[in-house]
Amino acid sequence: xxxxxxxxxxxxMTCIVSVEKRKDGKLGRIxxxxxxxxxxxxxxxxxxxxxxxxxxxxxxxxSYERYMKKELNFEHFCYQCAVKKEPIHAYIxxxxxxxxxxxxxxxxxxxxxNKAYCTYSQSISPEVDYDAMAKLSVETSTTVLKTCIKLxxxxxxxxxxxxxxxxxxxxxxxxxxxxxxTNFNERTCSVFSDSVKEGSxxxxxxxxxxxxxxxxxxxxxxxxxxxxxxxLQNEDDFETIKKLDPNWHASLMQNNIDSLVLLPLEFNxxxxxxxxxxxxxxxxxxxxxxxxxxxxxxxxxxxxNYLLLNKLExxxxxxxxxxxxxxxxMNNRVSQFLxxxxxxxxxxxxxxxxxxxxxxxxxxxxDAGDDLLKSAADILKDTFTEGEVYRAGGDEFLIIITxxxxxxxxxxxxxxxxxxxxxxxxxxxxxxYYNGNGGDIRTAMHEAxxxxxxxxxxxxAKHPELKKR
Numbered sequence: 313x314x315x316x317x318x319x320x321x322x323x324x325m326t327c328i329v330s331v332e333k334r335k336d337g338k339l340g341r342i343x344x345x346x347x348x349x350x351x352x353x354x355x356x357x358x359x360x361x362x363x364x365x366x367x368x369x370x371x372x373x374x375s376y377e378r379y380m381k382k383e384l385n386f387e388h389f390c391y392q393c394a395v396k397k398e399p400i401h402a403y404i405x406x407x408x409x410x411x412x413x414x415x416x417x418x419x420x421x422x423x424x425x426n427k428a429y430c431t432y433s434q435s436i437s438p439e440v441d442y443d444a445m446a447k448l449s450v451e452t453s454t455t456v457l458k459t460c461i462k463l464x465x466x467x468x469x470x471x472x473x474x475x476x477x478x479x480x481x482x483x484x485x486x487x488x489x490x491x492x493x494t495n496f497n498e499r500t501c502s503v504f505s506d507s508v509k510e511g512s513x514x515x516x517x518x519x520x521x522x523x524x525x526x527x528x529x530x531x532x533x534x535x536x537x538x539x540x541x542x543x544l545q546n547e548d549d550f551e552t553i554k555k556l557d558p559n560w561h562a563s564l565m566q567n568n569i570d571s572l573v574l575l576p577l578e579f580n581x582x583x584x585x586x587x588x589x590x591x592x593x594x595x596x597x598x599x600x601x602x603x604x605x606x607x608x609x610x611x612x613x614x615x616x617n618y619l620l621l622n623k624l625e626x627x628x629x630x631x632x633x634x635x636x637x638x639x640x641x642m643n644n645r646v647s648q649f650l651x652x653x654x655x656x657x658x659x660x661x662x663x664x665x666x667x668x669x670x671x672x673x674x675x676x677x678x679d680a681g682d683d684l685l686k687s688a689a690d691i692l693k694d695t696f697t698e699g700e701v702y703r704a705g706g707d708e709f710l711i712i713i714t715x716x717x718x719x720x721x722x723x724x725x726x727x728x729x730x731x732x733x734x735x736x737x738x739x740x741x742x743x744x745y746y747n748g749n750g751g752d753i754r755t756a757m758h759e760a761x762x763x764x765x766x767x768x769x770x771x772x773a774k775h776p777e778l779k780k781r
Contacts, residue, residue, distance in 0.1 A: 313422065315346045315429075325351040325434050328420070329376070330427040331394040339548050342376050342390050345429070354436070355379055384549055385541060388597060393417040394428040400598065412436070455483055456606045463614045473505040473611075477587075480507075480607065484573070484600050485593030487512035491577075492521070493585040493615070494529045501526040504585065504615065513568045514590060531557045532574060532586060541605055542574040545594045573600060575608045579616035587611065631703040633682060634689035642702035642710060649753035656714035660699070660721050660746045661756040663764035664692055666707035667732065667739035667771055668778040687738050695724050710757070718746045729767075735775055741768035 315328050327347035332340025347355075352370045358379065359367055371378075376386070393400045400417035413434050420429040459476055466472035473491060481489035490506040503518045535556050536542055544550055554561040564572065567590075574588040587608060592600060629641035637645075648654050666688045673681040685707065692701045692709055699713035699721075713721055725744045732739040743764025745756045772778065 319346045319348045319351075319431070322348055322431070322433060323350075325354050325436075327351045327432050328429060329390055329394060329417075329432045330429050331390050333395070333426055333428055338546065339387055339391050342387060343373055344370075344376055344379070346372055381537065382552065383539070384552065385539065385543055385601070388543060388545065389415075389417055390430065390432075392598060393419050394430040398598070402598075402602070455479070455603050456610070459607050460610050463610055466614075469614060469618050470505065473615075474507065476607075476611070477505050477507040480587075480604070481509065481589065483603060484589045485596065486589045487591040488514035488516075489587070489589045490517065491585060491587050491611070491615070492525075492529070493619070494526060494583065496526065496530065496583070499523055499526050501529060512591070528560060528563075529586065531560055533576070533583065535560075536574070536576060540575060540578075540608075541601055542572075543597065543601060544569075544572045545597060546571075573604060575604055577608055577612035577615060579612045582616075584612060584616050584619060631689075634686050634703050636689045636693065636701045636703040636709065638703060639705055642704060645700065645702075645712065646753055646757075654714070656750055658715055658718070658746070658748045659751050659753065659756050660711075660713040660716065660718070660744070661753075661760040662696070662699075662711040662713070662721070662725060662745075663704075663743040663757075663760045664688075664709045664711065664728070664740045665742075665764055665768055666709075667741055667768070667775075668735065669707045671778055684738065688740070691728070691738055695728060696721075712753075718748065721746065732771070735778065739771070741765075741771050743767060 319326050319328050325348070328345040330343045330345045332342075334340045347370055355370045359369075368378075380386075389400050389402065392398045397419040399419065400415070402415050413436055415432065415434040417433070418431045420431065422429045458479065462472050462476055463469075477489045477491060481487075487509045488506070491504045493502050493504045494500070500523050501521060503516070503521050506516050506518065508514055508516050532542075535553065544553060550561060550564065553564070569590050571592050571594055572588060572590050573592060574586060576583045577585045577587060587604070589600070589604070629637055629644070631638040666685065669681055669684060672684050688707075689701065689703065689709065692711060696711045696713065698716050699711045702710045702712070704710045722744065725742055728740055729742050731737045732742070741764055743760040743762065743766070745759040745763065747756060
């Protein structure tokens, strides 16, 4: 067969790809053997646009890596199609390019003891083709639809996500599935949900993930290099990872990982986290890739909305200057006490009013005053770790503590009070009230407030020069 004449019959960009046959079953070299005019023109355009690795014109019989970076997903496609004789259709949104690729690969029946062959046709569009993305198998469509219905109807996203990850793990025939939340700006990292196959050699990583794990996640961004999916299924794939990131490779080996799918959860051009599956059924590689890529769109959307709502709720209850809870949060908390929504055996209330703020504002300026308020809030939050610290307003703070022995709280109040006598320190006037039988929150707040104002009178009697009015 004249393969050049054959490939020239294709209207769309097409080339003939060969995959080296190896006796050890490993993936051999992948070459672009022949290409039609549209494909060659596309490679030349890629050179002009700066996407290509080489600046030399297309040359038949050369490695695909001459024209693009090493891409494990593309290698898997070539192997599945050329060697295993499975037709391939995929829609790819490479983040490092400003276009989308709709590709079709078909196996060729060519008698060659050294190579297996397939066609590789692609069309490129500058915008996402949602019609192309929606052309899924019945099995994948059913799975994705089921995921969407569960997520949209969720009243408890945490619980629902546990169910979704269980479903994904089962579909993949995997031992473990995990959804990791990341915030690279704040350097935070946590497991939102995961699912472990009972009796497998895998285990949950919830207990070992700390914020330091974010450094691992950063390396994944580099390894993905803009791709929306990384699939490792054989020794060659893991050797590639070993070259890119020896530490991550060592971690994978230590945790008995022999196959892995990793996807970034992206929403509004920001990575909110990652979802990965380990030790999956590699015979279902393409179905797994298709299912996870589409499902991740909806998972990323729901998770991002969840994080946004949590952030808005946090901001609505947080004093942005000091980081203490704000007056709105304090009023809501007091209402919970009054409605009987809070169960407690003992109740302690501390009122702490910052001394000397007005002279600082008048002499040093309001920036210095803001710094003093921040320092005051930090002292109270670091001291009363068992309680809830609120900025009640201006320079006044309220601390509510339940079910804690009086002696411990009293000792902390005394320590702050003693330090406050030195006007070179951050100084507070304090009022402390404790009821070992619980009692009414309004009574506790009133008594603590009265005692705080008495303490303030004594302080300004000693330091009239710091009086606020």
